[in-house]
Amino acid sequence: MSRRNDIRVTLDRGWSGGDIEENHVIHQQTPSTPLPERARRLIPGGVNSGQRNVPGLGDLVIARARGSRFWDTTGREYTDYHAAFGPPLLGHADPDVDAAVTETARELDLCGVGVTEGEVRLAETLAELMPSFERVLLTSTGSEATFHALRVARAATGRRLVVKFQGCYHGWHDSVSLNVISAPDRVGRHDPISTGILPEVLESTLVLRFNDVAQVRETFATHGADIAAVIVEPVPHNVGCLLPDQEFLAALREECTSHGSVLVFDEVITGVRHDLGGWQRIAGIRPDLTTMGKAIANGYPIGAIGGRADLMDLFSSRPGAPVFFAGTYNGHPAVVAAALATLDKLRAEPVHEHVFRLGERVRTELSALYAGLGVPAVVAGYGSVFVTYFLAKAPRSYDDLLANDTGMFVGYRRRLLDHGIFELPLNLKRSHLSYAHTDDDVDRLLAATEIAVRAQLADPTTDVSGASTMAGALPC
Numbered sequence: 001m002s003r004r005n006d007i008r009v010t011l012d013r014g015w016s017g018g019d020i021e022e023n024h025v026i027h028q029q030t031p032s033t034p035l036p037e038r039a040r041r042l043i044p045g046g047v048n049s050g051q052r053n054v055p056g057l058g059d060l061v062i063a064r065a066r067g068s069r070f071w072d073t074t075g076r077e078y079t080d081y082h083a084a085f086g087p088p089l090l091g092h093a094d095p096d097v098d099a100a101v102t103e104t105a106r107e108l109d110l111c112g113v114g115v116t117e118g119e120v121r122l123a124e125t126l127a128e129l130m131p132s133f134e135r136v137l138l139t140s141t142g143s144e145a146t147f148h149a150l151r152v153a154r155a156a157t158g159r160r161l162v163v164k165f166q167g168c169y170h171g172w173h174d175s176v177s178l179n180v181i182s183a184p185d186r187v188g189r190h191d192p193i194s195t196g197i198l199p200e201v202l203e204s205t206l207v208l209r210f211n212d213v214a215q216v217r218e219t220f221a222t223h224g225a226d227i228a229a230v231i232v233e234p235v236p237h238n239v240g241c242l243l244p245d246q247e248f249l250a251a252l253r254e255e256c257t258s259h260g261s262v263l264v265f266d267e268v269i270t271g272v273r274h275d276l277g278g279w280q281r282i283a284g285i286r287p288d289l290t291t292m293g294k295a296i297a298n299g300y301p302i303g304a305i306g307g308r309a310d311l312m313d314l315f316s317s318r319p320g321a322p323v324f325f326a327g328t329y330n331g332h333p334a335v336v337a338a339a340l341a342t343l344d345k346l347r348a349e350p351v352h353e354h355v356f357r358l359g360e361r362v363r364t365e366l367s368a369l370y371a372g373l374g375v376p377a378v379v380a381g382y383g384s385v386f387v388t389y390f391l392a393k394a395p396r397s398y399d400d401l402l403a404n405d406t407g408m409f410v411g412y413r414r415r416l417l418d419h420g421i422f423e424l425p426l427n428l429k430r431s432h433l434s435y436a437h438t439d440d441d442v443d444r445l446l447a448a449t450e451i452a453v454r455a456q457l458a459d460p461t462t463d464v465s466g467a468s469t470m471a472g473a474l475p476c
Helices: 035-042 095-107 117-129 142-157 199-203 213-226 246-259 278-283 333-348 351-373 406-419 439-458
Strands: 006-015 018-027 062-066 069-072 077-080 135-139 161-165 205-208 227-232 262-266 289-292 303-307 378-382 385-389
Touching: 077 439, 095 333, 117 135, 117 303, 117 333, 135 142, 142 161, 142 227, 142 262, 142 289, 142 303, 161 213, 199 205, 205 213, 213 227, 213 246, 227 246, 246 262, 262 278, 278 289, 333 351, 351 378, 351 385, 351 439, 406 439
Parallel strands: 161 205, 161 227, 227 262, 262 289
Antiparallel strands: 006 018, 062 069, 069 077, 135 303, 289 303, 378 385
16 A cells, blocks of 8 residues: 555653654555455454454455345355354344334434333243243343343352353353363363453352263362352353253252252353243253343344342342442343344244254254265254264263364365355354245255265365364463
8 A cells, every 4th residue: 555545643652751752554445445454454353253253254244144145245145054153043134123123213212211111021021931030131242141140149149159061151251251162181170261361260160061960969069058150051052062961950950959059041042042931941940040142132132131039139220239230232222122023023933843844854964964975973953053063972061072073074164155055164163044044045055065075075184273262262
């Protein structure tokens, strides 16, 4: 770029040693500057979430999305099975949801005081659907909901320790930002996904093995008097799909009840997508608190926390209560309208019937495909979620996933892109079906998968650096 297109800014900074003059060059943008380059100049890494910086996709710019598809700025079309980690259960830009948002926006925007009719209706709807909801509060993200769940659990119990499970992800906050997709040598010890977390915060989190009843009971026998909460994804979907043993979830309920600890189900993914009453209704297990998000508004930014009245009434949304709770965008009218329209459609139309049928077809036919190719694989999932692990047997805990063939997992997904099929090419990430997907979409998925897997078998060389996210963070 020529010097004519540079803007030179001189900044004077006052330091104890005197003023230091620094010249900073801010490049003017021109129509010919590619968007990815413009993004990287001002946005660290060029994306607004670390999970979006995917090896090989650094120049991907999304132009539009509709139904089961999205298009990039080059005009390429992709059938989307990533689905933004799962929110658009109805499909991208569902017309009924968008119409509800538009209608609301004509009359109402954010005022930040009191309550709206939509917030009341949404609270009533969630309490009707979720077996454990006696009270409910709205947040803007699932991470905020899980943060508040642990804060109120500690306040209610006066205790310090939190229990989480290897492979489960509960958001970005410090108490749970550890031990998700850990390297083999970091399993069994604290494995933070970020630097900058205080050691004493990490030390207050106990990490256990998913589906290990004996370890749960042993931990409560040793630390039960100091355990404030157990937080768990009832189905750990951040590592694909590990289905829970009923005995395991029942043991969590029994031990928390026995020791006065708070059981938190993180249903940010499972809630609504697997059942309108969440996994708790499927399992018949009633947690003390539940966090939700993602699919409840079909992609609009929302989260929720609900559960026992005595716990929820500790939040400062009730005057005089001791646990601070706030959020400028909590209950934003447009987002609430999206959630109400989504939940109404999920109840009125055969959404779950459709996505469950397609999901069963995908899992069954992919299993047959891999068997025919002689590739050891387990196609796991539930309902609308599917994931192929390149393993010899079905996994029960994160330890089992350490044997997954990462090269094959990432490699064939990269090759799918050449056929207009988008499954996120990162290790252990699940795929999703929506109400907008069709049998024709599944036909194309199966055909492209066979071609991609055959090509990967013929040339198995795959650079997997950067392909495992939420892994151990080492000091800078």
